[in-house]
Amino acid sequence: VLHGALSPVGGGTCSVLLSHCVTRVPSELLTQSVLLSHRATCHPRAEELQGHRWATFTREEICAYQSQPMAEMWQRCARRVTEAIERVVEFAKRLRGFLELSQHDQIVLLKAGAMEVVLVRMCRAFDAATRTVLFEGKLAGPELFRSLGCPELVASIFDLAQGLSALRCSESELGLLSALLLVNAGRPWLQDRPRVARLQGHLDVAFRLLLRRTRREGLLARLPSPGQLRALCSQHLEQVQAFRRLHPGVVSASFPPLYRELFAADPADVPAGTR
């Protein structure tokens, strides 16, 4: 699925026309193109988030979610996280240099980093005052997800969103942070590590110059550590496995193929040659 989503023919990647940027240096050009790609692939868009006062769920609605069967709530959430990941794939395709990497390395980077970008993007639709996140059109607290049966994972997800929203990141900061979560030469299984490292280097310089220009150097020390994000993603994988043991067949029967490929590839799916 990921392979198909990455084929240039498939999704029309717009080459970002950087208009009216006469005095910009290469790293500012890169920052601008990352910001455009981020804005174009986030949901909801920044404009929708600003003015809008989102409603919270009523007690009855929360009870309805809490009494959903576990499999139903998991399917619902898996669908939503898959839609978010598809937008992250589109973001990656618009990142200058990403499509020039080998297909193999593009897939390695997305498999390792897409969920991290989804979790970082989550802070955009998180309300720190009420500790709620936008879910299916209204603001939901952690208790709404009780029927998933993974309270620690949900709590960790909310903690991350809380921490990130306290940093009050700009869209440019979130865009460059997301790009650096994807273009990470430290990921295992990369074929052309030096090539990924070069692209990562350009993004790193652009991020540091942005922070210096905006006097936000202190942000670097306060971002979630790679270890925190990695721990969250492995907690997620553990919970998917736990759910599969409780409900054999549900994941393979009704979860989106992209979700299964990324988080639940069982040995049967792996092509014989690489087993």
Ligand SMILES: O=C(O)[C@H]1CC[C@H](C(=O)N2CC[C@](c3ccc(C(F)(C(F)(F)F)C(F)(F)F)cc3)(S(=O)(=O)c3ccc(F)cc3)C2)CC1
């Ligand atoms: O595309 C965008 O720009 C945004 C990116 C961020 C998106 C977002 O916040 N999300 C996409 C779906 C969201 C999401 C996050 C985590 C998970 C899981 F880990 C598990 F269910 F186990 F928690 C799973 F994967 F195992 F199922 C499923 C779905 S959600 O909004 O449904 C949500 C669910 C649980 C929460 F406790 C908080 C949020 C988060 C919304 C769309």
